[in-house]
Amino acid sequence: MRLRLDVSYDGADFSGWAVQPGRRTVAxxxxxxxxxxxxxxxxFGLTVAGRTDAGVHASGQVCHVDLADDVWTTLEASLLRRLAALMPPDARVKSITPVPSTFDARFxxxxxxxxxxxxxxxxxxxxxxxxxxxHWVRPLDxxxxxxxxxxxTGEHDYAAYCKRKEHATTVRAITSLDWRRDPDGVVVATVQADAFCQSMVRSLVGxxxxxxxxxxxxxWPSTLLTLSERSSAVTVAPAHGLTLIAVGYPDESDYAVRAEATRRLRA
Structure with missing residues (x-):
């Protein structure tokens, strides 16, 4: 049985999402x-929508895991409640939903x-x-x-803003990048894309x-899109200001089609 888990966490005391020997991580x-x-x-098969870096938070993270059918039958009615008792206070599983095997939290x-x-x-x-x-010591406009x-915004090669990985593309499509000042005076950036490469959002913000x-x-920021390597002029903003707030998915019938298209694109 494949299960979708909606997860939130305070990243302050985690070394990111991914499992690392000797380190405390969300996974x-x-x-x-x-x-x-x-x-x-x-x-088995724990897969996450987006691996967050150390110190980054999430209120809308999504992952999936495969559970043996007989175990799911036994735990279905109580799994969410039991996880709440076992998980630390800075990480919560908010919902558990059975999904088709074609669902891939990442792709x-x-x-x-x-x-x-x-x-x-x-x-x-x-x-x-x-x-x-x-805290930003200079006033912001x-x-x-x-x-x-x-x-x-739009589809570009964001190599200047990414930590490049071997055999991986740095082309992404940012659909929105907006700023607002909330009533409490805090300035908030909201950025949405099909996907992000490592440190990309924090580099853009910086x-x-x-x-x-x-x-x-x-x-100036858009001129850096002509570069093919990470720009040394860009300062990466601190991790703790960043929160993953939502992950979107197509209709159930399109899970497999979307996953296959994404795998081809990322390769």
Whole structure:
């Protein structure tokens, strides 16, 4: 039985999503909890929509796992409640949904949406939001941020903003990149794309903040799209300001088609 898990976590004390020997990770604590409930050999194939870096949070992460049919029959009515008792307080499984075997949390996804929060007040972020909001010491102009973001949307090679991986493309399609100032004064970026390469969102934000505080011209970030290598002029924004808030999927009948198309594109 394939199960979709909707997950949220505070990334402050995690070394990212992926399992790493000797490090505390979100996948690690989730697999440990599933293993205690289902047995180490009956929960397998944990796959996530987007591997978040150390310190990055999620309120809308999605993953899937395959569970032996007989184990699922035994645990179906109580699995969510039992996971709540076993998972640490900084990571929660919010829902568990049986899905077809064609569902792939990573390759079936049509988009990922992130938010990045910045407090440019003199006193910094509210204490209760210190884990998901960075402090920017220079005042930010939202109009400048929006103007600079316009040239970064669409399908481009974002090599200047990515940590390149061997045999992987850095071409992505950003469908929206918007800025707003919330009533509490915090400046928030919302960025959505078909997918992101490693550190891409934080690199984009880092470049745009240099525009928002007046140090760079609004046209500068888009000029970097002509580069074929990561730009040393781009400062990667701190991890703790970033939160994965949503992952989108097509209709159930299109899971396999979307997954196959994504695999071809990423190769």
């Amino acid at each position: 690690g604590v989730l697999l440990e909890a599933l293993g205690r409930l289902a047995g180490v050999d009956t929960a 079936s996804a049509t988009y990922r949406r992130y938010e990045y929060r910045v407090a440019d007040t003199v006193w910094g972020p509210e204490p209760l939001r210190r884990h998901d909001t960075i 939202v109009d400048r941020l929006s103007a600079a973001s316009y040239g970064l 470049a745009l903040l240099a525009v928002g505080d007046g140090r760079r011209d609004p046209g």
